[in-house]
Amino acid sequence: MSPARASLTLSGLLLVPLYSFGFTYETPSVTPEVGSGYEEKPGWATESFAVAAANPLATDAGYQVLKAGGNAVDAAIAVQMVLTLVEPQSSGIGGGAFLMHYDGTDIQAYDGRETAPGGATGELFMENGEPLAFMDAVASGLSVGVPGTVRMLEQAHREHGKLDWAELFVPAITLAEEGFEVSQRLHTSLASDEALANDPLAGQFYYDADGEPLAVGDTLKNPALAEVLRRIASQGSTAFYEGELAEDIASRVQNHEVRPGSMTLEDISGYEAVEREPICTLWQQWEVCGFPPPSSGHITVMQILGMLDQQPLLEAPLDNGVTSSGWLHQFLEASRLAFADRGRYIGDPDFVEAPGGDWTSMLAPAYLAKRSELISDTSMGENAEPGNPGELDVTWASQPDQPEYGTSHISIIDAEGNAVAMTTSIEQAFGSRIMADGGTGLPGGYMLNNELTDFSFTPEIDGEPVANRVEPGKRPRSSMSPTLVFDQDTGELVASLGSPGGAAIIHYTARTLVAMRDWGMSAQEALNLPHAITTGGDVYLEEGRFPEATRQALEAYGHTVSERELTSGLQAIRVLEDGTLFGGADPRREGVVMGE
Numbered sequence: 001m002s003p004a005r006a007s008l009t010l011s012g013l014l015l016v017p018l019y020s021f022g023f024t025y026e027t028p029s030v031t032p033e034v035g036s037g038y039e040e041k042p043g044w045a046t047e048s049f050a051v052a053a054a055n056p057l058a059t060d061a062g063y064q065v066l067k068a069g070g071n072a073v074d075a076a077i078a079v080q081m082v083l084t085l086v087e088p089q090s091s092g093i094g095g096g097a098f099l100m101h102y103d104g105t106d107i108q109a110y111d112g113r114e115t116a117p118g119g120a121t122g123e124l125f126m127e128n129g130e131p132l133a134f135m136d137a138v139a140s141g142l143s144v145g146v147p148g149t150v151r152m153l154e155q156a157h158r159e160h161g162k163l164d165w166a167e168l169f170v171p172a173i174t175l176a177e178e179g180f181e182v183s184q185r186l187h188t189s190l191a192s193d194e195a196l197a198n199d200p201l202a203g204q205f206y207y208d209a210d211g212e213p214l215a216v217g218d219t220l221k222n223p224a225l226a227e228v229l230r231r232i233a234s235q236g237s238t239a240f241y242e243g244e245l246a247e248d249i250a251s252r253v254q255n256h257e258v259r260p261g262s263m264t265l266e267d268i269s270g271y272e273a274v275e276r277e278p279i280c281t282l283w284q285q286w287e288v289c290g291f292p293p294p295s296s297g298h299i300t301v302m303q304i305l306g307m308l309d310q311q312p313l314l315e316a317p318l319d320n321g322v323t324s325s326g327w328l329h330q331f332l333e334a335s336r337l338a339f340a341d342r343g344r345y346i347g348d349p350d351f352v353e354a355p356g357g358d359w360t361s362m363l364a365p366a367y368l369a370k371r372s373e374l375i376s377d378t379s380m381g382e383n384a385e386p387g388n389p390g391e392l393d394v395t396w397a398s399q400p401d402q403p404e405y406g407t408s409h410i411s412i413i414d415a416e417g418n419a420v421a422m423t424t425s426i427e428q429a430f431g432s433r434i435m436a437d438g439g440t441g442l443p444g445g446y447m448l449n450n451e452l453t454d455f456s457f458t459p460e461i462d463g464e465p466v467a468n469r470v471e472p473g474k475r476p477r478s479s480m481s482p483t484l485v486f487d488q489d490t491g492e493l494v495a496s497l498g499s500p501g502g503a504a505i506i507h508y509t510a511r512t513l514v515a516m517r518d519w520g521m522s523a524q525e526a527l528n529l530p531h532a533i534t535t536g537g538d539v540y541l542e543e544g545r546f547p548e549a550t551r552q553a554l555e556a557y558g559h560t561v562s563e564r565e566l567t568s569g570l571q572a573i574r575v576l577e578d579g580t581l582f583g584g585a586d587p588r589r590e591g592v593v594m595g596e
Contacts, residue, residue: 023064023065023068023069023163023170024068025064025170025171025174026064027178028056028057037588038587038588039587040528041584041585041586041587041592042524043522043525043583043584044524044582044583044584044585044594044595045580045581045582046580046581046582046583046593046595046596047580047581047595047596048415048580048581048596049414049415049595049596050411050412050573050581050593050594050595051063051066051075051079051411051412051593051594051595052410052411052412052572052573052583052585052591052592052593053083053408053409053591054083054090054408054409054410054500054571054589054590054591055082055083055086055087055183055590056590056592057082057086057171057180058080058082058083058086058410059591059593060594061075061081061082061171061172062075062076062078062079062410062412062594063075063594063595064171065163065167065168065171066412066415066595068163069162069163070161070163070167070168070414071160071161071162071414071416072160072412072413072414072419072420073101073156073160073161074161074163074168075412075420076099076153076156076410076412076422077156077157077161077165077168077169078168078169078170078171078172079410079412080092080149080153080410080424081093081168081229082172083408083410084225084229084446085172085175085180085222085225086183086186087185087186087408088186088430089186089189089190089193089406089429089430089447090406090407090424090429090569091149091406091407091408091424091425091426092424092426092446093150093228093229093232093240093446094147094149094249094426094431094436094446094447094448095114095147095425095426095431095448095449095451096112096114096145096147096148096152096425096449097112097113097148097149097153097422097423097424097425098110098111098112098113098291098423098424098478098480098482099112099152099153099156099420099421100278100289100290100291100419100421100422100482100483100484100496101156101160101418101419102417102418102420103418104416104417104418107280107289107484108159108275108278109277109278109291110152110155110273110274110275110276111148111152111273111274111275111276111291111294111475112148112149112150112151112152112273113148113294113451113475113476113478114145114147114148114476115145115146115267115271115473115475116145116455116471116472116473116474116475116476117145117146117261117262117263117264117267117472118264118472118473119262119263119264119267119472120262120452120470120471120472121470121472122459122460122470122471123459123470124142124452124455124470125137125142125452125455125470126457126458131457132457134402134403134453135195136259137259137450137453137457138428138432138453139195139258139432139433139450140258140259140260140432140450141252141253141254141256141259141260141261141263141434142256142259142260142452143261143427143431143432143449143451143452143453144249144261144263144431144432144434144448144449144450144451144452145449145451145452145476146263146267146268146271147249147271147448148271149424150237150240150241151237151240151241151271151272151273152273154236154237154273165233165236166233166234168233169229169230169232169233172225172226173226173229173230173233176222176226176229176444177221177223179220179221180219181216181217181218181219181220182214182216182217182219182220183216183590184216184590185590187214187215187216189429189430190206190207190213190214191213193429193430195430195433196430196433197211199433199434201435201436201437201444201445202430202433202434202435202445202447204443205222205435205443205444205445221443221444222443222445223440223442223443224437224441224443224444224445224446225444225445227440227442228240228245228438228440228445228446231245241268241269241271242265242268244438244439245436245438245439246268246269247265247439248436248438248439249263249448250267250268251439252434252435253434277292278291279291279292279299279359279360280486281298281302281306281363282488283302283305283306283513284309284488284517285487285489286485286486286487286517287486287488288301288302288305288483288484288485288486288513289483289484289485290302290481290482290483290484291480291481291482293346293347293348293349293352293354293359294347294348294476294477295477295478295479295480295481296342296346296477296478296506297478297479297480297481297482297505297506297509299341299342299346299362299363300338300339300341301481301483301506301509301510301513303334303341303362303363303368304331304334304335304338304506304507304510305510305513305514306363306365306368307337307338307371307372307375308331308334308514310368310369310372311372311375314326314327314330317519320547322529322530322545322546322550323529323532324550325549325550325553325554325557326553328532328550328554329377329379329554329559331507331510331511331532332379332532332533332554332559333374333379333380333384335506335507335534335535335536336379336384336534336536337371337374337375337384339384339503339506339534339536340384340386340387340536341386343386343399343401343536344396344397344399344467345362345386345396346467346468346477347467347468348468348474348475348476348477350474350475351471352467353394355388355389355390355391355392356389356390356392357390358390361390362390364389367387367389371387377557378557378558379557379558381537381558381559381560382536382537384536386398394465395464396464396465396466397460397461397462397464397466398461398466399456399458399466399467399468400456400457400461401535401537402453402457403502404427404454404479404502404503405427405428405502406425406427406428406431406500407423407424407425407480407501407505407569408423408425409422409424409482409497409498409499409570409571410423410424410498410571411498411572411573412496412573413496413573413575413581417493419484419493419496419573420496421482421483421484421496421497422482423480423481423482423499423500423505425449425480426447426448426449426450427450427453427454428450428453431448431449431450431451432447432448432449432450433450434447434448436448451476452470452476454468454476454477454478455469455470455476456468456469479502479503479504479505479506480498480505481498481499481505482498483495483496483497483498483509483513484496485497485513492575493575494574494575495573495574495575496572496573497512497523497570497571497572499512499570499571500568501566501567501568501569503533504531504533504566504568505568507531507532507533508568508570509570511526511529511531512529512572515529516572516574522574522582523574523583523584524584526572527568527570527584527585527586527587528584528587530545530546531545531566531568532546534559537560538559538560538562539554539559539560539561539562540561540562540564540566541561541562541563541564542563542564542565542566543563543564543565543566544563551563566588567588567589568586568589569589569591570585570586571583571584571591572584573593581595
């Protein structure tokens with residue numbers, strides 16, 4: 001595609017051409033990645049600003065916004081709108097997001113997590129006294145929460161944005177109208193999904209008459225999404241949460257042919273983004289700031305790191321470029337203990353009381369030191385129990401383990417030193433498998449989330465409630481871990497990072513922090529390391545990335561070990577000592593870093 005100037009007609013009104021605002025979007029020439037899987041990436045050094053996102057077209061949109069004088073929040077909005085188009089399996093305007101923002105002085109946490117409809121009950125995913133099969137719940141109207149991304153981004157832009165709101169939609173609208181080339185990752189996601197083709201809109205849009213998915217390199221236009229974004233650009237979030245777009249969402253949820261949901265126009269119009277107090281935790285020379293509940297991410301990450309700091313130092317935490325079995329054993333055992341606490345205590349803070357009345361009780365050094373003493377040379381396996389970080393007025397049951405998936409991450413540092421770490425999601429690949437076209441009747445649209453399956457399907461166990469059970473208006477617990485890191489002594493920004501990956505986001509983020517701080521790795525080197533995870537049961541090693549000796553050593557510690565794909569999507573930007581930046585993008589996905 002050749003570079004092209006872009007101006008917009010919004011709801012019949014011709015806007016002033018965008019170059020008069022100082023921003024002219026040029027459609028980039030981007031060739032889809034050749035293969036899927038693991039692809040080495042070099043890391044990117046920049047002088048003053050950088051954008052890291054999961055797709056080159058999205059990264060480029062943020063880059064162009066920053067180059068035109070926009071700031072980190074402006075760029076994040078442009079990136080998210082393009083991701084809705086080019087990475088529909090992972091995030092979009094039909095989902096939710098957490099955004100951490102730093103303006104050189106203050107750190108803010110913007111909560112755009114989805115909410116359960118007013119008609120939802122604790123029995124939402126129960127049928128005949130038993131939990132629904134996970135995928136039966138996912139691909140249904142029951143799983144759709146009220147989307148929060150658009151309203152949250154509007155709030156962040158109202159407080160911090162520099163460029164006009166409408167300008168930030170130009171890249172996505174232009175690409176949706178002109179078309180973009182289908183990437184290997186989008187093709188692979190379409191080819192491997194068994195439910196998406198059943199949706200009447202998505203089936204026609206992403207598959208041919210024989211049920212074959214779009215091929216790599218096919219040019220895909222999305223007129224419906226272009227029109228939806230055009231309305232949001234001109235009218236703000238009201239266009240999404242009221243009127244025809246909201247009516248379309250409610251109708252598609254309520255009229256799902258197998259398991260309809262209860263979402264109403266009132267649920268949608270009543271959605272509110274929330275600014276929460278970030279949790280900043282001292283960790284040796286760094287202060288790590290992350291998202292509070294309803295995210296479990298920061299608390300669980302810092303529990304793992306806090307317990308690791310209490311463990312005996314190892315002479316060789318790395319062995320021939322990969323993490324050693326000794327370090328992995330400590331990491332995995334700390335993960336078991338942290339996930340036991342997570343499953344017992346963490347939920348939406350508007351519904352769930354923090355232990356001792358303060359979520360930081362779960363990060364108290366004395367508490368973590370006591371928990372760390374439970375780690376021995378023999379794995380505790382599935383027997384990790386939650387601790388007692390503080391008094392509670394109610395006794396919670398631990399949530400049974402259930403799958404978590406999906407998501408995308410954006411990290412941005414602008415030329416003024418403002419920073420964003422934003423993790424954004426529709427949960428499973430392609431969310432609920434329900435496409436919405438805004439009632440436009442045009443081809444395409446955007447995917448609605450299945451975030452309500454992040455709630456516990458089982459509302460109570462032996463008469464005790466689960467903290468993360470479904471309740472009307474409640475936000476489901478998340479693992480998303482958008483993270484900003486600061487130097488404890490100077491207060492200066494050190495890094496912005498995060499990852500997709502469901503519950504494994506926690507492991508990916510924790511290990512990346514250790515690699516950058518303790519092992520002196522660059523952002524890219526840290527992201528390249530192979531993954532190992534457990535949420536309390538079996539241990540999973542990233543397929544084909546560890547020597548057989550590592551597996552054997554972990555089994556000797558008592559772990560049950562197998563291999564699987566662990567497709568993180570880490571993005572990280574590190575501020576170096578001379579003030580320049582170095583960014584990394586996960587070699588397991590198609591993301592890149594751009595900047596100057």
